[in-house]
Amino acid sequence: xxxxxxxxxxxxxxxxxxxxxxxxxxxxxxxxxxxxxxxxxxxxxxxxxxxxxxxxxxxxxxxxxxxxxxxxxxxxxxxxxxxxxxxxxxxxxxxxxxxxxxxxxxxxxxxxxxxxxxxxxxxxxxxxxxxxxxxxxxxxxxxxxxxxxxxxxxxxxxxxxxxxxxxxxxxxxxxxxxxxxxxxxxxxxxxxxxxxxxxxxxxxxxxxxxxxxxxxxxxxxxxxxxxxxxxxxxxxxxxxxxxxxxxxxxxxxxxxxxxxxxxxxxxxxxxxxxxxxxxxxxxxxxxxxxxxxxxxxxxxxxxxxxxxxxxxxxxxxxxxxxxxxxxxxxxxxxxxxxxxxxxxxxxxxxxxxxxxxxxxxxxxxxxxxxxxxxxxxxxxxxxxxxxxxxxxxxxxxxxxxxxxxxxxxxxxxxxxxxxxxxxxxxxx
Ligand code: EPZ
Numbered sequence: 001x002x003x004x005x006x007x008x009x010x011x012x013x014x015x016x017x018x019x020x021x022x023x024x025x026x027x028x029x030x031x032x033x034x035x036x037x038x039x040x041x042x043x044x045x046x047x048x049x050x051x052x053x054x055x056x057x058x059x060x061x062x063x064x065x066x067x068x069x070x071x072x073x074x075x076x077x078x079x080x081x082x083x084x085x086x087x088x089x090x091x092x093x094x095x096x097x098x099x100x101x102x103x104x105x106x107x108x109x110x111x112x113x114x115x116x117x118x119x120x121x122x123x124x125x126x127x128x129x130x131x132x133x134x135x136x137x138x139x140x141x142x143x144x145x146x147x148x149x150x151x152x153x154x155x156x157x158x159x160x161x162x163x164x165x166x167x168x169x170x171x172x173x174x175x176x177x178x179x180x181x182x183x184x185x186x187x188x189x190x191x192x193x194x195x196x197x198x199x200x201x202x203x204x205x206x207x208x209x210x211x212x213x214x215x216x217x218x219x220x221x222x223x224x225x226x227x228x229x230x231x232x233x234x235x236x237x238x239x240x241x242x243x244x245x246x247x248x249x250x251x252x253x254x255x256x257x258x259x260x261x262x263x264x265x266x267x268x269x270x271x272x273x274x275x276x277x278x279x280x281x282x283x284x285x286x287x288x289x290x291x292x293x294x295x296x297x298x299x300x301x302x303x304x305x306x307x308x309x310x311x312x313x314x315x316x317x318x319x320x321x322x323x324x325x326x327x328x329x330x331x332x333x334x335x336x337x338x339x340x341x342x343x344x345x346x347x348x349x350x351x352x353x354x355x356x357x358x359x360x361x362x363x364x365x366x367x368x369x370x371x372x373x374x375x376x377x378x379x380x381x382x383x384x385x386x387x388x389x390x391x392x393x394x395x396x397x398x399x400x401x402x403x404x405x406x407x408x409x410x411x412x413x414x415x416x417x418x419x420x421x422x423x424x425x426x427x428x
Contacts, residue, residue: 002397004408006385007417008367011252014414016243018258019045019405020073020233024195026053026097027172028202028233032062032077033104034180035206037228044075044233048402052095059091060084060101071232082109089115089146095402096120099127100169102150103177106139112150116143121373123333129163129170136161137174137181158183158222166191166303171218172199179208181222190218193304194263198234205229237263239404240285241311242379244268245318246411247287248276248294250386254414255286266307270315273297274322296324296361301331313339313380320348321387322361329356339377342370346384346392364389371395375403382407386416393421 020043029050032039044050046066054064054075061083065076085105092098096117105112119125131141131148137156142149158181161174171191176199178185190196192214200213206229209221240259247254248271261268261280268278268285274295277288296319301309309332319326320343330336337357340350345368349360367390372378378399385392394400397420400407408418408428420428 003421004394006392008388010415010417012247012250012254012414013252015255016410018235018240021236022403024198025233027199029053030100035226036080038076038078040076040230042074042232044073045405049095056091056098085109085112087114103173106150107177107180110153114148122336129167130173133161133174156181158185160186162188178220179203185220187218190216202231205231238310241267242314244287245314246383249383251289253288257284259285261285294322296322296326298327300329310376313377317380317384319359326359338373339380346388367392369393375399
């Protein structure tokens with residue numbers, strides 16, 4: 001398995017281009033199942049997760065063509081006919097958001113058999129809200145041997161759906177299923193993440209009628225069919241926030257191009273409190289830190305527009321070197337402190353009590369071998385490595401490859417001493 005080696009201590013100077021958002025791209029790809037005409041997605045990130053989903057969509061009948069357009073990587077997805085409505089365990093297990101093909105398959109063909117995704121390292125991650133929403137839309141749902149069997153032979157019907165708490169995935173899934181339902185669907189207590197707005201914009205470009213995305217009440221007026229469209233994937237706010245924290249950790253001056261400050265305002269406010277200089281315009285953010293030590297601040301994760309859980313591990317890495325104590329509360333997932341023992345291997349002083357971590361800033365971190373069990377935890381170790389003394393080697397790099405496009409290239413271009421050691425021992 002590939003590893004990433006970082007020799008800490010280099011300041012970062014330069015520009016980092018922000019890619020299209022992984023967590024939007026994979027839902028947009030699923031949307032292509034809703035039409036028999038091609039969906040062209042521009043600003044597409046090339047990631048392990050988009051490849052996994054491309055493989056599944058091909059099995060269902062989608063032609064997936066990756067090209068490079070005038071503005072960079074594109075993917076054209078064309079599903080003239082659904083040849084299978086089965087999403088098998090092996091593929092859903094590799095990438096849980098594959099489960100989101102259930103709604104579009106059901107809406108397009110009236111039936112689907114999709115593996116339940118199971119838990120993952122950050123929590124149990126049930127899909128009960130997804131299934132209740134599909135039932136509310138008139139689907140018959142049966143669970144057998146780890147699979148969801150869904151049927152709606154006469155099509156789905158609009159309904160009033162109120163979620164008991166905010167779920168990004170369930171909101172997206174309900175959108176994907178309801179755009180072809182007859183009548184009006186109202187989604188209350190909807191998630192407000194930029195990825196929801198991106199999905200609604202794409203569906204509307206395909207001829208859907210979705211209003212209110214980005215607020216907590218979304219109205220969908222069902223249409224009989226959707227057509228082809230071209231849609232640019234929203235910039236990745238988690239990649240943006242991650243590199244913002246890399247700059248804060250290493251020091252120097254970094255401009256994140258193609259980034260939307262408004263999507264990471266909770267993080268930028270925090271960074272300003274720690275002592276980082278932040279400036280932005282419509283499509284870039286510049287972060288600057290001189291040699292001064294960062295100040296500790298407390299943090300609680302929340303649904304958007306609150307502080308993203310997907311940036312919590314990176315912020316903890318940052319706080320591990322700050323002056324004072326920081327209390328970090330995780331409110332979205334029950335097991336999202338898996339990076340703590342690994343950060344401790346680098347010399348961080350962190351104790352966990354339930355959903356709360358106390359980070360007592362230390363003067364210095366020291367490089368070591370580390371590994372992590374999920375994507376964001378892995379990248380927090382890269383960030384810590386940028387400031388640690390000596391060499392940090394991050395194992396299990398496949399986690400990083402799921403969600404960060406050309407990570408070592410982007411950081412290396414700004415002066416980080418970072419390289420990939422391939423499984424066969426070759427370095428790049
Ligand atoms: C999305 O997961 C993201 N994944 C996650 O990013 C992100 O951390 C999360 O939203 C929160 O922002 C993708 O977009 C692919 P939720 P999702 O439904 O949709 C519980 C990353 O690193 N819940 O908003 O699965 C759930 O267990 C990933 O890129 C139910 O109980 O998150 C969690 O505690 C990790 N029943 C909470 O709700 C349900 O039916 C919020 O989860 C659904 C969710």
